[in-house]
Amino acid sequence: xxxxxxxxxxxxxxxxxxxxxxxxxxxxxxxxxxxxxxxxxxxxxxxxxxxxxxxxxxxxxxxxxxxxxxxxxxxxxxxxxxxxxxxxxxxxxxxxxxxxxxxxxxxxxxxxxxxxxxxxxxxxxxxxxxxxxxxxxxxxxxxxxxxxxxxxxxxxxxxxxxxxxxxxxxxxxxxxxx
Amino acid sequence: xxxxxxxxxxxxxxxxxxxxxxxxxxxxxxxxxxxxxxxxxxxxxxxxxxxxxxxxxxxxxxxxxxxxxxxxxxxxxxxxxxxxxxxxxxxxxxxxxxxxxxxxxxxxxxxxxxxxxxxxxxxxxxxxxxxxxxxxxxxxxxxxxxxxxxxxxxxxxxxxxxxxxxxxxxxxxxxxxxxxxxxxxxxxxxxxxxxxxxxxxxxxxxxxxxxxxxxxxxxxxxxxxxxxxxxxxxxxxxxxxxxxxxxxxxxxxxxxxxxxxxxxxxxxxxxxxxxxxxxxxxxxxxxxxxxxxxxxxxxxxxxxxxxxxxxxxxxxxxxxxxxxxxxxxxxxxxxxxxxxxxxxxxxxxxxxxxxxxxxxxxxxxxxxxxxxxxxxxxxxxxxxxxxxxxxxx
Numbered sequence: 001x002x003x004x005x006x007x008x009x010x011x012x013x014x015x016x017x018x019x020x021x022x023x024x025x026x027x028x029x030x031x032x033x034x035x036x037x038x039x040x041x042x043x044x045x046x047x048x049x050x051x052x053x054x055x056x057x058x059x060x061x062x063x064x065x066x067x068x069x070x071x072x073x074x075x076x077x078x079x080x081x082x083x084x085x086x087x088x089x090x091x092x093x094x095x096x097x098x099x100x101x102x103x104x105x106x107x108x109x110x111x112x113x114x115x116x117x118x119x120x121x122x123x124x125x126x127x128x129x130x131x132x133x134x135x136x137x138x139x140x141x142x143x144x145x146x147x148x149x150x151x152x153x154x155x156x157x158x159x160x161x162x163x164x165x166x167x168x169x170x171x172x173x174x175x176x177x178x
Numbered sequence: 179x180x181x182x183x184x185x186x187x188x189x190x191x192x193x194x195x196x197x198x199x200x201x202x203x204x205x206x207x208x209x210x211x212x213x214x215x216x217x218x219x220x221x222x223x224x225x226x227x228x229x230x231x232x233x234x235x236x237x238x239x240x241x242x243x244x245x246x247x248x249x250x251x252x253x254x255x256x257x258x259x260x261x262x263x264x265x266x267x268x269x270x271x272x273x274x275x276x277x278x279x280x281x282x283x284x285x286x287x288x289x290x291x292x293x294x295x296x297x298x299x300x301x302x303x304x305x306x307x308x309x310x311x312x313x314x315x316x317x318x319x320x321x322x323x324x325x326x327x328x329x330x331x332x333x334x335x336x337x338x339x340x341x342x343x344x345x346x347x348x349x350x351x352x353x354x355x356x357x358x359x360x361x362x363x364x365x366x367x368x369x370x371x372x373x374x375x376x377x378x379x380x381x382x383x384x385x386x387x388x389x390x391x392x393x394x395x396x397x398x399x400x401x402x403x404x405x406x407x408x409x410x411x412x413x414x415x416x417x418x419x420x421x422x423x424x425x426x427x428x429x430x431x432x433x434x435x436x437x438x439x440x441x442x443x444x445x446x447x448x449x450x451x452x453x454x455x456x457x458x459x460x461x462x463x464x465x466x467x468x469x470x471x472x473x474x475x476x477x478x479x480x481x482x483x484x485x486x487x488x489x490x491x492x493x494x495x496x497x498x499x500x501x502x503x504x505x506x507x508x509x510x511x512x513x514x515x516x517x518x519x520x521x522x523x524x525x526x527x528x529x530x531x532x533x534x535x536x537x538x539x540x541x542x543x544x545x546x547x548x549x550x551x552x553x554x555x556x557x558x559x560x561x562x563x564x565x566x567x568x569x570x571x
Contacts (some may be wrong), residue, residue: 042504043265043504044238044505046504069391069393072396072514072516073505073518073533075531075533077469077520077529077531088518094393094407095407096404096407096408096409097408097413098409098414099413110283123544124394124396125391125395125396126396128395128541129538129541130396137229152222152570153222154222161227161230
């Protein structure tokens with residue numbers, strides 16, 4: 001699976017303005033020929049790696065094999081008006097008697113008009129409802145998810161409530177006006 | 179030969195309005211006779227958009243909301259809500275405040291496990307423990323009422339940098355009394371329940387989750403520890419002051435409903451152990467001593483020091499969450515409660531993603547129900563420990 005991802009390495013290299021030293025997970029990935037761009041580590045020092053949607057599944061599989069057996073938190077956020085939607089995956093290595101677990105956060109930036117990426121359900125089952133919720137709130141489509149439909153909002157709800165450009169209906173019944 | 183007893187699959191709707199559904203969970207169960215062949219949970223009946231609400235509330239405004247996520251464990255929600263911006267801003271918490279937080283969280287863990295135990299036993303057909311647990315839970319609520327002014331939810335007690343108020347006079351003694359009272363009560367529960375043959379046959383070998391499944395499904399808390407994973411965030415992350423205390427991570431290997439029951443019962447005892455140590459060693463001691471010492475020694479008293487305060491930094495209402503992001507988590511009674519927060523130097527968080535424990539624990543339900551009998555549905559659901567306010571947020 002490692003071979004078919006190598007050709008993506010040239011695209012993200014254009015972001016030369018902010019070189020971030022790659023953490024252990026990012027350097028392990030690049031040693032093994034996986035394309036990911038290390039972003040600034042977060043406030044607690046957890047590595048953040050930016051991925052293209054096409055390489056999410058190969059890299060997620062590799063990280064799973066590398067020991068990241070637990071999808072701790074999956075969610076989405078809106079990067080800002082007119083900017084991308086982001087799907088993030090917080091991974092951790094779960095085991096017995098661990099005190100400083102290895103953690104990494106993967107981020108996939110998606111265009112607003114067509115946010116689509118493959119589902120990681122088949123790697124971590126924990127993505128089941130979390131991806132559904134992200135779909136429900138942001139309209140990000142997880143391809144290959146076994147049951148991708150609204151989870152928390154009513155089935156016939158229009159719009160993606162957690163996007164920053166979402167306009168709340170004045171009252172609930174406006175939904176019936178469509 | 180034709181089998182005359184063959185039946186068509188039957189679709190059975192359970193909930194959302196039924197006491198055994200623990201709130202407003204709806205299960206659409208497909209049955210072949212008594213066997214479950216499929217189950218689809220429908221959630222969202224209690225969705226209030228807590229993440230959206232968080233995006234236009236300052237932290238001080240938002241804390242009163244959060245005990246409505248998991249309304250049986252409001253303190254955990256408050257704790258994670260203040261932890262997220264507090265760690266992002268690098269605000270230090272005084273030792274005394276940290277101890278008070280741990281005392282409140284452990285009381286809440288006991289209250290949470292009690293409110294799990296009663297309905298779980300009611301689910302498997304024993305009504306008596308339901309009344310017993312309310313007897314004990316009342317005492318925890320009395321303690322909270324004395325310290326925070328509110329009983330079940332809306333304690334509104336946690337603040338960035340500490341807690342809202344110091345413990346009142348005599349509170350520590352009362353909490354000691356509760357610990358002394360509570361330990362024998364757990365024994366009483368155990369005598370009543372653990373080896374009861376009806377209970378054992380009802381829960382043993384039911385809803386089994388293997389270690390690999392539990393990790394892969396992202397389970398946490400007693401669900402994960404009941405499946406043989408020794409993973410407790412109090413140990414893993416060493417947050418607050420849990421390192422100061424001597425306690426054990428409780429776990430079981432069977433992975434069935436009984437294992438989860440045993441883990442929770444033992445965790446109540448561990449919580450009492452932590453409580454006693456925290457009450458004995460809280461910096462500054464009981465409130466009356468601390469206040470008396472302060473008055474006797476005047477403004478230069480060492481008891482005015484940082485470690486002996488109940489709140490380190492009194493944040494203004496206009497406190498800006500600094501730019502940055504991270505994921506913070508703690509071990510609630512149900513498992514891992516986390517918040518992914520993005521700040522952008524504004525009074526409101528840009529993103530406040532809540533990762534509730536029982537939302538993730540409930541996902542596995544349809545998969546462990548398959549092949550079980552219809553009568554086991556409520557037993558397995560009960561053993562997961564869900565509060566729909568937290569699942570739906």
